[in-house]
Amino acid sequence: MKVGILGSGDVGKTLAAGFIKHGHPVMIGTRTPDKLAEWKQKNPRGQIGSFEDAAKFAELIVLAVKGTVARDALIAAGVANLNSKIVIDAANPIADAPPVNGVLKFFTDLNESLMERLQKEFEGVRFVKAFNSVGAACMVNPQFSATPTMFICGNDDVAKKAVSGILAQFGWETADMGKAEAARAIEPLCMLWCIPGFLRNDWFHGFKLLV
Secondary structure, X not given: OOEEEEOOOHHHHHHHHHHHXXXXXEEEEOXXXXXXXXXXHHOXXXXXXXXXXXXXXOOEEEEOOOHHHHHHHHHHHOHHHHOOOEEEEOOOOEOOOXXXXXXXXXXXXXXXXHHHHHHHHOOOOEEEEOOOOOOHXXXXXXXXXXXXXXXXXXXXXXXHHHHHHHHHHOOOEEEEOOOHHHHHHHOOHHHHHHHHHHHHOOOOOOOOOOO
């Protein structure tokens, strides 16, 4: 699948390299292409363009920006370029405030997630929440003691099946938590994942669902 990455931070660059590793043509959409010079050197098969370019190019899109600008990134990509496409939503609603005792602050509450807000506004987009509950260094084929679990959700079952296939390529098992409302529970996993990092500088771990 041709993949468009909206965002050129650590998450965007890491996932873009991961998709290239697994044989997917990739274009990163960015407002600052100069910051990707080193990434391009390491990933010569990757392409760079605007958010709109990446969305037009893609069959599957990854939203990999700060939660505070997620809506702006989608608008910049263009609604017509997003409609009917799968968008992996890796964003978290992290507020522009420092953590307190290792706990991040969100600008949402437990009764509404960021993904739900985006799904309501961009009705034609097939959002799937994924990659939000782990740091960039652990996203692509991490070497843990067991296969880690990625929790996902979304309203489109076909889209979730496609994302589950990608997760398997990237070294993850998938736990489908249901419709978009489940993002209310999945997004706060970001808070939990970050606590050991802020308190003990431990940034290499993941979640595992046992049944």
